[in-house]
Amino acid sequence: MKRLLPILVLLVAATPARAATPQEGVVANVTQGKSLYAANCSRCHGSRGQGLRDQGPSLKDAGALAADFYVRTGYMPLDNPHSQPWRTRVLFTEQEIRSLVAYVATIGHGPAIPSPQWQTASVAAGRQLFADHCAGCHQIAIAGGVLPGARIPPLNQPTPRQIAEAVRVGPYLMPKFSTKAITPTQLNDLVAYVQYAKRPDDRGGWAIGHLGPWPEGMVTWLLAASILVATCLLIGRRLKA
Ligand code: HEC
Ligand code: HEC
Numbered sequence: 001m002k003r004l005l006p007i008l009v010l011l012v013a014a015t016p017a018r019a020a021t022p023q024e025g026v027v028a029n030v031t032q033g034k035s036l037y038a039a040n041c042s043r044c045h046g047s048r049g050q051g052l053r054d055q056g057p058s059l060k061d062a063g064a065l066a067a068d069f070y071v072r073t074g075y076m077p078l079d080n081p082h083s084q085p086w087r088t089r090v091l092f093t094e095q096e097i098r099s100l101v102a103y104v105a106t107i108g109h110g111p112a113i114p115s116p117q118w119q120t121a122s123v124a125a126g127r128q129l130f131a132d133h134c135a136g137c138h139q140i141a142i143a144g145g146v147l148p149g150a151r152i153p154p155l156n157q158p159t160p161r162q163i164a165e166a167v168r169v170g171p172y173l174m175p176k177f178s179t180k181a182i183t184p185t186q187l188n189d190l191v192a193y194v195q196y197a198k199r200p201d202d203r204g205g206w207a208i209g210h211l212g213p214w215p216e217g218m219v220t221w222l223l224a225a226s227i228l229v230a231t232c233l234l235i236g237r238r239l240k241a
Pocket of ligand 1: 073075084086130133135136150152153155157162163172173174175
């Protein structure tokens with residue numbers, strides 16, 4: 001069983017992240033969005049998105065970008081206005097999400113949903129940007145952690161689009177970064193780095209859950225030990241025969 005463990009760890013590490021790719025061909029309906037908003041959001045954000053003191057902020061500058069991020073992560077609707085938004089099960093269908101997002105976009109003048117072009121961006125440049133702007137909270141290995149007053153999520157769940165959105169929105173205690181602070185090109189690099197860090201290149205060695213040299217040494221030892229045991233058994237059998 002001990003020898004199986006690294007293999008299990010390997011399998012878990014290799015399982016692809018849940019695909020949250022928005023479906024194509026679904027059309028938003030603003031009227032439907034408005035009634036979903038009235039039922040699920042207005043008690044905190046106000047009947048017209050004006051915000052309610054001690055409940056929820058105004059959505060005048062939120063726009064499609066923030067709505068898409070907060071609803072698709074399951075951050076919203078929040079249970080308690082004083083708790084930190086966190087990933088939970090998304091309560092809405094694709095059609096409902098699009099309609100809600102379209103309705104929130106009519107409330108004010110927030111930015112549109114980004115579509116980061118990260119596939120051809122620079123992982124090395126992204127790593128440097130991540131070290132400068134993000135690693136202080138999320139850690140360079142994207143493992144997350146805690147700050148006084150906030151939990152910091154690991155970054156293996158957000159999709160490329162959600163990473164780009166989070167940088168612009170700055171949810172909860174996270175700062176928001178303007179297009180001057182992080183240009184669209186730099187944002188592509190950042191997304192490329194986070195995508196890379198979710199699954200670092202495993203060429204040239206066993207990944208063994210990316211736990212570092214200790215488990216690798218351990219596996220070598222276990223392999224050596226099992227070869228030894230097998231050899232002893234063989235020799236034993238020969239001696240008996
Ligand atoms: C001051 C600490 C801090 C810094 C700096 C910071 N973040 Fe965050 N980040 C957070 C916190 C706290 C959350 C959780 C927000 C919430 O719960 O609403 C978060 C959430 C996120 C999320 C959503 C993750 C999820 O699955 O819920 C992403 C993506 C993200 N950050 C990326 C970044 C990137 C990229 C940078 C650098 C450009 C960055 N963050 C800088 C604290 C920080
Ligand atoms: C229990 C109260 C509550 C409910 C219900 C709620 N929200 Fe929120 N919402 C909040 C609070 C509090 C914040 C601020 C969280 C933060 O700082 O990240 C927030 C933040 C947001 C933001 C980000 C605003 C910005 O400009 O950064 C959006 C967008 C949003 N909510 C949309 C929604 C939608 C859509 C719904 C309904 C599906 C909803 N909320 C339901 C309390 C609530």
